Amino acid sequence: MRVTAQRAQLRWTGGAVTEAIRQAAARGALLAAEHVLQASRQHVPIAEGTLERSGTASVDARQLTAAVSYDTPYAVRVHEDLNARHAPGRSAKYLESVLPQEAATVQAIIAAQVRRTLR
Structure with a gap:
């Protein structure tokens, strides 16, 4: 039985992979x-x-942070006024109250983009 030498070459592209993951x-x-x-x-x-x-x-791709904002002069006042009356289903804390409810979905959306990049 004759054993022949096998050669393999590995090219490391870790930097490119890291950047692709960051973009995803x-x-x-x-x-x-x-x-x-x-x-x-x-x-x-x-x-x-x-x-x-x-x-x-909006998103800051460099810092990997995202933001949701409302831009009217009264947005903060409406968000914080717990005594105001609103139509059914509408409420103060309209942004703050949604975040805990949507946390799992937010994580899944980000993870899906990263997984798609790694395929």
Whole structure:
């Protein structure tokens, strides 16, 4: 029996893989923030719809952080006023109350983007 030498070559692309994962995580964070935005819009108090339309989702890809914000002069006041009366299903804490409910979905959205990149 004759044994022949086998050769293999390995090319390490760890830096490229790390960057691809980072980009996927940023993409997932934006998609997750958009999901939270949509969920919070279901609870935003509505008078004319201006507050609801002012909502936006953003991501800082470098820091891997995402944000959901509402941009009207009264957004914070409406969010924090627990004594105000709103239509059924609409409430103060329209953003803060949604986050714990959507945490598992947010994690799943980000994880799906990372998994897709690693295929």
